[in-house]
Amino acid sequence: MYGSFADIHCHLLPGIDDGASDLESSIAMAQMAVADGVHTIVVTPHQLGNFSRNQGDDIRQETILLQRVFAERRIPLEILPGADVRIEDGMIEKLLSGEVLSLGDHRRHVLLELPHELYFPLEKVLQSLEREGMTGILSHPERNQGILRDPSLLEPLVDQGCLMQVTAGSLMGTFGSRSQELAEWMLEHGLVHFVATDAHGVKARRPLMSRAYDRIVELVGEAVAGDLCTINPELVACGKPIEGGVRATPRRGWSGFFSAKKVG
Template sequence: MPPRFVDIHCHMLPGIDDGARDSADSLAMALLAVEEGIDTIVVTPHQLGGYVHNRGDEIRVRAVELQELLRAHGIPLRVLPGADVRIDDGMVEKLVSGEVLTVADKRRHVLLELPHELYQPLEPVLDALDSHNITGILTHPERNRGILSRPSLIEPLVERGCLMQVTAGSLAGGFGDAARALAERMCSRGLVHFIATDAHGARSRRPKIRDAYQRCVELAGVEAADAWCSSNPGLAVTGQAVPAGVTAVRPAKKTGWAFWKKAA
Protein backbone atom coordinates (compact mmCIF):
# COMPACT_ATOMS: atom_id res chain seq x y z
CA MET A 1 0.00 0.00 0.00
CA PRO A 2 1.29 3.50 -0.79
CA PRO A 3 1.91 5.85 2.15
CA ARG A 4 -0.23 8.80 3.08
CA PHE A 5 0.88 11.67 0.89
CA VAL A 6 1.89 15.21 1.85
CA ASP A 7 1.54 17.88 -0.85
CA ILE A 8 3.74 20.95 -0.34
CA HIS A 9 2.58 22.86 -3.44
CA CYS A 10 -1.12 23.41 -4.11
CA HIS A 11 -3.12 26.48 -5.14
CA MET A 12 -6.24 25.65 -3.12
CA LEU A 13 -6.95 28.95 -1.37
CA PRO A 14 -10.04 30.42 -3.05
CA GLY A 15 -9.97 33.66 -4.99
CA ILE A 16 -6.41 34.71 -4.24
CA ASP A 17 -4.48 33.79 -7.40
CA ASP A 18 -4.91 31.62 -10.50
CA GLY A 19 -5.89 28.58 -8.44
CA ALA A 20 -9.25 27.75 -6.83
CA ARG A 21 -11.87 30.24 -7.94
CA ASP A 22 -14.14 30.04 -4.90
CA SER A 23 -14.92 27.96 -1.81
CA ALA A 24 -16.83 25.37 -3.84
CA ASP A 25 -13.76 24.86 -6.02
CA SER A 26 -11.57 24.51 -2.90
CA LEU A 27 -13.93 21.91 -1.44
CA ALA A 28 -13.94 19.92 -4.69
CA MET A 29 -10.14 20.02 -4.79
CA ALA A 30 -9.95 18.88 -1.17
CA LEU A 31 -12.23 15.90 -1.84
CA LEU A 32 -10.07 14.87 -4.81
CA ALA A 33 -6.93 15.18 -2.69
CA VAL A 34 -8.34 12.94 0.03
CA GLU A 35 -9.37 10.37 -2.58
CA GLU A 36 -5.77 10.38 -3.83
CA GLY A 37 -4.48 9.57 -0.34
CA ILE A 38 -3.25 13.06 0.55
CA ASP A 39 -3.73 13.92 4.22
CA THR A 40 -1.79 17.21 4.43
CA ILE A 41 -1.59 20.08 1.96
CA VAL A 42 0.44 23.28 2.09
CA VAL A 43 -1.68 25.90 0.36
CA THR A 44 0.70 27.96 -1.75
CA PRO A 45 -0.73 31.02 -3.49
CA HIS A 46 1.70 32.97 -5.61
CA GLN A 47 3.71 35.69 -3.91
CA LEU A 48 5.96 38.36 -5.44
CA GLY A 49 6.31 38.82 -9.18
CA GLY A 50 2.82 39.56 -10.43
CA TYR A 51 1.32 38.81 -7.01
CA VAL A 52 2.96 41.39 -4.76
CA HIS A 53 -0.49 42.14 -3.33
CA ASN A 54 -0.64 38.73 -1.61
CA ARG A 55 0.54 39.31 1.95
CA GLY A 56 1.68 36.75 4.46
CA ASP A 57 -0.88 37.61 7.13
CA GLU A 58 -3.74 37.37 4.65
CA ILE A 59 -2.58 33.92 3.54
CA ARG A 60 -2.35 32.77 7.16
CA VAL A 61 -5.90 33.93 7.89
CA ARG A 62 -7.29 32.39 4.71
CA ALA A 63 -5.58 29.08 5.47
CA VAL A 64 -7.27 28.95 8.88
CA GLU A 65 -10.62 29.81 7.27
CA LEU A 66 -10.19 27.03 4.71
CA GLN A 67 -9.31 24.54 7.45
CA GLU A 68 -12.49 25.49 9.30
CA LEU A 69 -14.51 25.09 6.09
CA LEU A 70 -13.08 21.60 5.51
CA ARG A 71 -13.80 20.64 9.10
CA ALA A 72 -17.39 21.85 8.78
CA HIS A 73 -17.82 19.60 5.73
CA GLY A 74 -16.18 16.61 7.38
CA ILE A 75 -13.22 16.51 4.97
CA PRO A 76 -10.20 14.95 6.73
CA LEU A 77 -7.49 17.12 5.23
CA ARG A 78 -4.97 19.21 7.13
CA VAL A 79 -4.20 22.61 5.59
CA LEU A 80 -1.03 24.58 6.30
CA PRO A 81 -0.02 28.03 5.00
CA GLY A 82 2.76 28.59 2.47
CA ALA A 83 3.49 30.30 -0.83
CA ASP A 84 4.80 29.73 -4.33
CA VAL A 85 7.43 32.47 -4.32
CA ARG A 86 8.68 34.14 -7.49
CA ILE A 87 12.37 34.99 -7.15
CA ASP A 88 12.34 38.77 -6.89
CA ASP A 89 14.14 41.75 -5.38
CA GLY A 90 13.88 41.85 -1.59
CA MET A 91 12.62 38.27 -1.41
CA VAL A 92 15.02 37.08 1.28
CA GLU A 93 14.29 40.02 3.58
CA LYS A 94 10.55 39.46 3.18
CA LEU A 95 10.95 35.77 3.96
CA VAL A 96 12.87 36.58 7.13
CA SER A 97 10.24 39.11 8.23
CA GLY A 98 7.37 36.71 7.47
CA GLU A 99 5.79 38.96 4.87
CA VAL A 100 6.50 36.20 2.34
CA LEU A 101 5.74 32.67 3.49
CA THR A 102 7.93 29.61 3.75
CA VAL A 103 6.65 26.01 3.60
CA ALA A 104 4.08 25.56 6.40
CA ASP A 105 5.26 28.95 7.75
CA LYS A 106 8.20 27.23 9.48
CA ARG A 107 10.86 29.57 8.01
CA ARG A 108 12.95 26.53 7.10
CA HIS A 109 12.17 25.83 3.41
CA VAL A 110 10.85 28.02 0.61
CA LEU A 111 9.33 27.18 -2.76
CA LEU A 112 11.29 29.11 -5.39
CA GLU A 113 9.69 29.82 -8.74
CA LEU A 114 11.75 30.89 -11.75
CA PRO A 115 10.22 32.71 -14.71
CA HIS A 116 8.84 29.91 -16.89
CA GLU A 117 10.61 31.03 -20.04
CA LEU A 118 14.19 31.26 -18.74
CA TYR A 119 16.74 30.14 -16.18
CA GLN A 120 18.65 32.56 -13.99
CA PRO A 121 21.57 31.54 -11.75
CA LEU A 122 20.34 30.41 -8.36
CA GLU A 123 23.60 30.27 -6.44
CA PRO A 124 23.41 33.88 -5.11
CA VAL A 125 19.84 33.29 -3.95
CA LEU A 126 20.72 29.99 -2.30
CA ASP A 127 23.70 31.60 -0.53
CA ALA A 128 21.51 34.41 0.80
CA LEU A 129 18.92 31.91 2.02
CA ASP A 130 21.62 29.77 3.66
CA SER A 131 22.72 32.74 5.75
CA HIS A 132 19.26 32.66 7.36
CA ASN A 133 19.09 28.85 7.64
CA ILE A 134 16.45 28.65 4.90
CA THR A 135 16.71 26.00 2.20
CA GLY A 136 15.48 26.65 -1.31
CA ILE A 137 13.19 24.22 -3.13
CA LEU A 138 13.14 24.81 -6.87
CA THR A 139 9.61 24.22 -8.12
CA HIS A 140 8.92 22.31 -11.34
CA PRO A 141 12.41 22.57 -12.91
CA GLU A 142 11.25 20.08 -15.55
CA ARG A 143 8.86 22.73 -16.90
CA ASN A 144 11.33 25.64 -17.08
CA ARG A 145 12.33 26.35 -20.67
CA GLY A 146 15.85 27.38 -19.79
CA ILE A 147 16.44 24.14 -17.87
CA LEU A 148 14.76 22.06 -20.58
CA SER A 149 17.34 23.40 -23.02
CA ARG A 150 20.18 22.75 -20.54
CA PRO A 151 19.22 19.93 -18.15
CA SER A 152 22.87 19.65 -17.10
CA LEU A 153 22.13 22.67 -14.85
CA ILE A 154 20.20 20.46 -12.43
CA GLU A 155 22.86 18.16 -10.98
CA PRO A 156 25.24 20.93 -9.80
CA LEU A 157 22.32 22.63 -8.05
CA VAL A 158 21.41 19.38 -6.30
CA GLU A 159 25.04 18.90 -5.26
CA ARG A 160 24.99 22.49 -4.00
CA GLY A 161 22.11 21.60 -1.66
CA CYS A 162 19.17 22.97 -3.62
CA LEU A 163 16.10 20.74 -3.28
CA MET A 164 14.03 19.84 -6.34
CA GLN A 165 10.23 19.58 -6.56
CA VAL A 166 8.83 17.83 -9.63
CA THR A 167 5.16 18.23 -10.57
CA ALA A 168 3.10 15.04 -10.38
CA GLY A 169 1.33 15.95 -13.62
CA SER A 170 4.62 16.14 -15.49
CA LEU A 171 5.16 12.43 -14.93
CA ALA A 172 1.76 11.78 -16.51
CA GLY A 173 2.50 13.91 -19.58
CA GLY A 174 0.24 16.75 -18.54
CA PHE A 175 2.85 19.37 -19.45
CA GLY A 176 4.11 17.82 -22.67
CA ASP A 177 6.58 15.17 -23.73
CA ALA A 178 9.70 17.18 -22.99
CA ALA A 179 8.65 17.93 -19.40
CA ARG A 180 7.73 14.29 -18.85
CA ALA A 181 11.04 13.06 -20.27
CA LEU A 182 13.06 15.39 -18.05
CA ALA A 183 10.95 14.56 -14.97
CA GLU A 184 11.49 10.85 -15.59
CA ARG A 185 15.23 11.28 -16.03
CA MET A 186 15.45 13.33 -12.85
CA CYS A 187 13.67 10.56 -10.99
CA SER A 188 15.84 7.88 -12.56
CA ARG A 189 18.98 9.71 -11.44
CA GLY A 190 17.71 10.55 -7.96
CA LEU A 191 17.71 14.30 -8.63
CA VAL A 192 14.35 14.80 -6.91
CA HIS A 193 13.34 15.54 -3.32
CA PHE A 194 9.59 16.21 -3.61
CA ILE A 195 6.70 15.27 -5.85
CA ALA A 196 3.87 17.80 -5.50
CA THR A 197 0.63 18.41 -7.36
CA ASP A 198 0.91 22.17 -8.05
CA ALA A 199 -2.85 21.78 -8.42
CA HIS A 200 -4.91 24.78 -9.55
CA GLY A 201 -8.46 23.47 -9.76
CA ALA A 202 -10.91 20.59 -9.61
CA ARG A 203 -11.35 20.21 -13.39
CA SER A 204 -7.86 20.82 -14.76
CA ARG A 205 -4.48 20.63 -13.03
CA ARG A 206 -6.16 18.64 -10.28
CA PRO A 207 -4.55 17.49 -6.99
CA LYS A 208 -3.58 14.08 -8.35
CA ILE A 209 -0.49 12.27 -7.08
CA ARG A 210 -1.12 8.52 -6.88
CA ASP A 211 -0.21 7.79 -10.52
CA ALA A 212 2.96 9.86 -10.17
CA TYR A 213 3.87 7.87 -7.06
CA GLN A 214 3.50 4.60 -8.98
CA ARG A 215 5.66 5.97 -11.79
CA CYS A 216 8.32 6.96 -9.25
CA VAL A 217 8.27 3.39 -7.92
CA GLU A 218 8.95 2.13 -11.44
CA LEU A 219 11.70 4.65 -12.10
CA ALA A 220 13.44 4.81 -8.72
CA GLY A 221 12.00 2.21 -6.34
CA VAL A 222 9.63 2.21 -3.39
CA GLU A 223 11.99 3.87 -0.91
CA ALA A 224 12.64 6.84 -3.19
CA ALA A 225 8.96 7.19 -4.09
CA ASP A 226 8.00 7.14 -0.40
CA ALA A 227 10.62 9.78 0.37
CA TRP A 228 9.53 12.12 -2.43
CA CYS A 229 5.78 11.84 -1.86
CA SER A 230 5.56 11.34 1.88
CA SER A 231 8.55 11.45 4.22
CA ASN A 232 10.48 14.40 2.74
CA PRO A 233 7.41 16.66 2.51
CA GLY A 234 6.46 15.43 5.99
CA LEU A 235 9.80 16.67 7.29
CA ALA A 236 9.40 20.01 5.50
CA VAL A 237 5.99 20.76 6.99
CA THR A 238 7.35 20.20 10.50
CA GLY A 239 10.38 22.41 9.90
CA GLN A 240 12.90 19.58 9.94
CA ALA A 241 15.88 19.22 7.61
CA VAL A 242 15.20 17.33 4.39
CA PRO A 243 18.06 15.12 3.14
CA ALA A 244 19.80 17.01 0.34
CA GLY A 245 21.92 15.69 -2.51
CA VAL A 246 21.20 12.76 -4.79
CA THR A 247 18.62 10.20 -3.64
CA ALA A 248 19.60 6.54 -3.84
CA VAL A 249 17.41 4.85 -6.45
CA ARG A 250 16.54 1.20 -6.98
CA PRO A 251 14.27 1.19 -10.04
CA ALA A 252 11.61 -1.46 -10.34
CA LYS A 253 12.36 -1.77 -14.03
CA LYS A 254 15.06 -0.62 -16.43
CA THR A 255 14.74 2.86 -17.92
CA GLY A 256 16.57 4.55 -20.77
CA TRP A 257 19.18 7.28 -20.45
CA ALA A 258 19.27 8.51 -24.02
CA PHE A 259 17.36 11.75 -23.46
CA TRP A 260 19.53 12.88 -20.55
CA LYS A 261 22.80 12.09 -22.28
CA LYS A 262 21.71 13.79 -25.49
CA ALA A 263 20.31 16.90 -23.77
CA ALA A 264 23.24 17.32 -21.39
Protein backbone atom coordinates (compact mmCIF):
# COMPACT_ATOMS: atom_id res chain seq x y z
CA MET A 1 0.00 0.00 0.00
CA TYR A 2 1.27 3.46 -0.90
CA GLY A 3 0.07 4.75 2.46
CA SER A 4 -0.10 8.50 1.79
CA PHE A 5 -3.25 9.74 0.13
CA ALA A 6 -5.00 12.99 -0.71
CA ASP A 7 -8.78 13.06 -1.07
CA ILE A 8 -10.44 15.73 -3.24
CA HIS A 9 -14.07 14.70 -2.60
CA CYS A 10 -15.25 14.28 0.99
CA HIS A 11 -18.34 15.54 2.82
CA LEU A 12 -16.49 16.20 6.05
CA LEU A 13 -17.88 19.54 7.26
CA PRO A 14 -20.43 19.04 10.06
CA GLY A 15 -24.13 19.72 9.60
CA ILE A 16 -23.88 21.46 6.25
CA ASP A 17 -25.22 18.82 3.85
CA ASP A 18 -25.88 15.07 3.79
CA GLY A 19 -22.38 14.24 5.03
CA ALA A 20 -21.08 14.47 8.62
CA SER A 21 -24.08 15.19 10.82
CA ASP A 22 -22.21 16.92 13.65
CA LEU A 23 -18.74 17.77 14.91
CA GLU A 24 -18.16 14.38 16.52
CA SER A 25 -18.96 12.71 13.21
CA SER A 26 -16.42 14.95 11.46
CA ILE A 27 -13.79 14.06 14.05
CA ALA A 28 -14.52 10.34 13.70
CA MET A 29 -14.30 10.57 9.91
CA ALA A 30 -11.00 12.45 10.13
CA GLN A 31 -9.53 9.87 12.50
CA MET A 32 -10.64 7.05 10.20
CA ALA A 33 -9.13 8.76 7.17
CA VAL A 34 -5.79 9.40 8.88
CA ALA A 35 -5.64 5.79 10.07
CA ASP A 36 -6.10 4.71 6.46
CA GLY A 37 -3.23 6.89 5.22
CA VAL A 38 -5.00 10.09 4.16
CA HIS A 39 -3.03 13.28 4.92
CA THR A 40 -5.03 15.92 3.03
CA ILE A 41 -8.74 16.33 2.33
CA VAL A 42 -10.49 18.94 0.23
CA VAL A 43 -13.86 19.26 1.95
CA THR A 44 -16.63 19.27 -0.64
CA PRO A 45 -20.10 20.05 0.70
CA HIS A 46 -22.79 20.21 -1.95
CA GLN A 47 -23.40 23.56 -3.55
CA LEU A 48 -26.22 24.66 -5.86
CA GLY A 49 -29.16 22.40 -6.67
CA ASN A 50 -30.85 21.40 -3.42
CA PHE A 51 -28.02 23.01 -1.43
CA SER A 52 -28.17 26.57 -2.75
CA ARG A 53 -28.07 27.81 0.86
CA ASN A 54 -24.41 26.74 1.18
CA GLN A 55 -22.39 29.89 0.54
CA GLY A 56 -18.70 30.11 -0.24
CA ASP A 57 -17.76 32.26 2.75
CA ASP A 58 -19.60 29.94 5.14
CA ILE A 59 -17.70 26.93 3.76
CA ARG A 60 -14.40 28.78 4.08
CA GLN A 61 -15.12 29.72 7.70
CA GLU A 62 -16.33 26.23 8.65
CA THR A 63 -13.17 24.75 7.15
CA ILE A 64 -10.97 27.04 9.26
CA LEU A 65 -12.91 26.18 12.42
CA LEU A 66 -12.74 22.44 11.77
CA GLN A 67 -9.00 22.63 11.08
CA ARG A 68 -8.56 24.26 14.49
CA VAL A 69 -10.46 21.41 16.13
CA PHE A 70 -8.23 18.86 14.42
CA ALA A 71 -5.15 20.75 15.63
CA GLU A 72 -6.51 20.76 19.20
CA ARG A 73 -7.21 17.03 18.96
CA ARG A 74 -3.80 16.44 17.37
CA ILE A 75 -5.35 14.87 14.30
CA PRO A 76 -2.66 15.17 11.58
CA LEU A 77 -5.00 16.05 8.72
CA GLU A 78 -4.88 19.12 6.50
CA ILE A 79 -8.24 20.26 5.15
CA LEU A 80 -8.95 22.75 2.39
CA PRO A 81 -12.22 24.37 1.28
CA GLY A 82 -14.03 23.18 -1.82
CA ALA A 83 -17.43 22.04 -3.06
CA ASP A 84 -19.30 19.35 -4.93
CA VAL A 85 -21.00 21.65 -7.43
CA ARG A 86 -24.30 20.77 -9.10
CA ILE A 87 -24.19 21.95 -12.71
CA GLU A 88 -26.82 24.63 -13.33
CA ASP A 89 -27.32 28.00 -14.97
CA GLY A 90 -25.31 30.79 -13.37
CA MET A 91 -22.66 28.42 -11.99
CA ILE A 92 -19.75 30.08 -13.81
CA GLU A 93 -20.64 33.56 -12.53
CA LYS A 94 -20.90 32.24 -8.96
CA LEU A 95 -17.51 30.53 -9.27
CA LEU A 96 -15.97 33.79 -10.45
CA SER A 97 -17.51 35.75 -7.57
CA GLY A 98 -16.38 33.17 -5.01
CA GLU A 99 -19.94 32.35 -3.97
CA VAL A 100 -19.35 28.82 -5.31
CA LEU A 101 -16.05 27.15 -4.51
CA SER A 102 -13.45 25.49 -6.64
CA LEU A 103 -11.29 22.74 -5.15
CA GLY A 104 -8.86 24.19 -2.64
CA ASP A 105 -10.40 27.62 -3.42
CA HIS A 106 -7.73 28.11 -6.11
CA ARG A 107 -10.18 28.82 -8.97
CA ARG A 108 -8.42 26.21 -11.07
CA HIS A 109 -10.36 22.91 -10.68
CA VAL A 110 -14.12 22.58 -10.25
CA LEU A 111 -15.76 19.36 -9.05
CA LEU A 112 -18.85 18.99 -11.23
CA GLU A 113 -21.87 16.93 -10.23
CA LEU A 114 -24.46 15.67 -12.71
CA PRO A 115 -27.91 14.53 -11.59
CA HIS A 116 -27.60 10.86 -10.63
CA GLU A 117 -30.31 9.64 -12.97
CA LEU A 118 -29.30 11.31 -16.24
CA TYR A 119 -26.52 12.72 -18.38
CA PHE A 120 -26.66 15.97 -20.30
CA PRO A 121 -23.98 17.42 -22.60
CA LEU A 122 -21.09 19.09 -20.81
CA GLU A 123 -19.15 20.54 -23.71
CA LYS A 124 -20.39 24.13 -23.27
CA VAL A 125 -19.81 24.02 -19.51
CA LEU A 126 -16.25 22.78 -20.01
CA GLN A 127 -15.59 25.47 -22.63
CA SER A 128 -16.94 28.18 -20.34
CA LEU A 129 -14.72 27.00 -17.50
CA GLU A 130 -11.70 26.86 -19.80
CA ARG A 131 -12.26 30.45 -20.92
CA GLU A 132 -11.99 31.46 -17.25
CA GLY A 133 -8.82 29.42 -16.68
CA MET A 134 -10.62 26.59 -14.88
CA THR A 135 -10.86 22.84 -15.51
CA GLY A 136 -13.85 20.64 -14.83
CA ILE A 137 -13.51 17.40 -12.86
CA LEU A 138 -16.53 15.16 -13.35
CA SER A 139 -17.58 13.61 -10.06
CA HIS A 140 -18.22 9.82 -10.01
CA PRO A 141 -19.15 9.31 -13.70
CA GLU A 142 -19.27 5.56 -13.09
CA ARG A 143 -22.36 6.06 -10.93
CA ASN A 144 -24.31 8.23 -13.38
CA GLN A 145 -27.19 6.32 -14.97
CA GLY A 146 -26.88 8.07 -18.34
CA ILE A 147 -23.18 7.25 -18.61
CA LEU A 148 -23.79 3.68 -17.48
CA ARG A 149 -26.17 3.34 -20.40
CA ASP A 150 -23.66 4.85 -22.83
CA PRO A 151 -20.01 4.73 -21.69
CA SER A 152 -18.90 6.00 -25.10
CA LEU A 153 -19.73 9.48 -23.80
CA LEU A 154 -16.60 9.47 -21.64
CA GLU A 155 -13.67 9.48 -24.04
CA PRO A 156 -14.76 12.59 -25.99
CA LEU A 157 -15.10 14.46 -22.68
CA VAL A 158 -11.60 13.42 -21.64
CA ASP A 159 -10.28 14.42 -25.07
CA GLN A 160 -11.83 17.85 -24.52
CA GLY A 161 -9.93 18.24 -21.25
CA CYS A 162 -12.47 17.07 -18.69
CA LEU A 163 -10.88 15.20 -15.79
CA MET A 164 -12.57 12.16 -14.26
CA GLN A 165 -12.91 11.31 -10.55
CA VAL A 166 -13.97 7.76 -9.68
CA THR A 167 -15.25 6.88 -6.19
CA ALA A 168 -13.02 4.55 -4.17
CA GLY A 169 -16.03 2.51 -3.08
CA SER A 170 -17.05 1.88 -6.68
CA LEU A 171 -13.91 -0.21 -7.13
CA MET A 172 -14.96 -2.32 -4.14
CA GLY A 173 -18.52 -2.91 -5.39
CA THR A 174 -20.15 -0.54 -2.89
CA PHE A 175 -22.39 0.97 -5.56
CA GLY A 176 -23.16 -2.28 -7.36
CA SER A 177 -21.58 -4.45 -10.02
CA ARG A 178 -22.42 -2.15 -12.95
CA SER A 179 -20.62 0.82 -11.41
CA GLN A 180 -17.71 -1.39 -10.43
CA GLU A 181 -17.38 -2.75 -13.96
CA LEU A 182 -17.50 0.73 -15.46
CA ALA A 183 -14.93 2.06 -12.96
CA GLU A 184 -12.56 -0.81 -13.77
CA TRP A 185 -13.08 -0.36 -17.50
CA MET A 186 -12.33 3.35 -17.18
CA LEU A 187 -9.12 2.57 -15.31
CA GLU A 188 -7.95 0.06 -17.86
CA HIS A 189 -8.66 2.47 -20.72
CA GLY A 190 -6.85 5.44 -19.17
CA LEU A 191 -9.99 7.50 -18.46
CA VAL A 192 -9.48 8.14 -14.72
CA HIS A 193 -7.48 11.03 -13.25
CA PHE A 194 -8.46 10.79 -9.57
CA VAL A 195 -9.86 8.33 -7.08
CA ALA A 196 -11.60 9.96 -4.10
CA THR A 197 -13.79 8.73 -1.27
CA ASP A 198 -16.95 10.86 -1.61
CA ALA A 199 -17.23 9.96 2.07
CA HIS A 200 -20.37 10.85 4.03
CA GLY A 201 -19.82 9.11 7.39
CA VAL A 202 -18.05 6.35 9.31
CA LYS A 203 -20.65 3.59 8.91
CA ALA A 204 -21.49 3.87 5.22
CA ARG A 205 -19.57 5.62 2.42
CA ARG A 206 -16.51 5.87 4.63
CA PRO A 207 -13.35 7.98 4.07
CA LEU A 208 -11.17 5.03 3.05
CA MET A 209 -8.67 4.92 0.19
CA SER A 210 -6.27 2.04 0.80
CA ARG A 211 -8.37 -0.85 -0.48
CA ALA A 212 -9.17 1.04 -3.67
CA TYR A 213 -5.46 1.82 -4.07
CA ASP A 214 -4.64 -1.87 -3.78
CA ARG A 215 -7.31 -2.72 -6.36
CA ILE A 216 -5.87 -0.18 -8.79
CA VAL A 217 -2.44 -1.74 -8.33
CA GLU A 218 -3.94 -5.12 -9.26
CA LEU A 219 -5.62 -3.72 -12.36
CA VAL A 220 -3.14 -1.24 -13.82
CA GLY A 221 -0.07 -1.10 -11.60
CA GLU A 222 1.48 0.87 -8.77
CA ALA A 223 2.50 3.91 -10.82
CA VAL A 224 -1.08 4.59 -11.90
CA ALA A 225 -2.38 3.98 -8.38
CA GLY A 226 0.07 6.53 -7.00
CA ASP A 227 -0.96 9.10 -9.59
CA LEU A 228 -4.70 8.68 -8.99
CA CYS A 229 -4.69 8.46 -5.19
CA THR A 230 -1.79 10.72 -4.27
CA ILE A 231 0.03 12.76 -6.90
CA ASN A 232 -2.86 14.14 -8.94
CA PRO A 233 -5.07 14.99 -5.94
CA GLU A 234 -2.12 16.65 -4.21
CA LEU A 235 -1.58 18.82 -7.29
CA VAL A 236 -5.24 19.85 -7.22
CA ALA A 237 -5.02 20.61 -3.50
CA CYS A 238 -2.09 22.93 -4.27
CA GLY A 239 -3.83 24.57 -7.23
CA LYS A 240 -1.36 23.19 -9.76
CA PRO A 241 -2.21 21.81 -13.21
CA ILE A 242 -2.21 18.10 -13.94
CA GLU A 243 -1.86 16.22 -17.19
CA GLY A 244 -5.25 15.40 -18.64
CA GLY A 245 -6.30 13.33 -21.60
CA VAL A 246 -6.32 9.57 -22.03
CA ARG A 247 -3.28 7.92 -20.51
CA ALA A 248 -1.64 4.75 -21.77
CA THR A 249 -2.24 1.91 -19.30
CA PRO A 250 -2.09 -1.86 -19.34
CA ARG A 251 -5.56 -2.90 -20.38
CA ARG A 252 -7.61 -5.99 -20.94
CA GLY A 253 -9.25 -6.64 -24.27
CA TRP A 254 -12.82 -5.64 -24.88
CA SER A 255 -14.17 -9.14 -25.29
CA GLY A 256 -15.46 -10.97 -22.26
CA PHE A 257 -14.97 -8.06 -19.89
CA PHE A 258 -17.06 -5.01 -20.61
CA SER A 259 -19.13 -3.49 -23.35
CA ALA A 260 -21.65 -0.69 -23.56
CA LYS A 261 -24.30 -3.33 -24.17
CA LYS A 262 -23.34 -5.24 -21.01
CA VAL A 263 -23.55 -2.15 -18.83
CA GLY A 264 -26.70 -0.80 -20.42
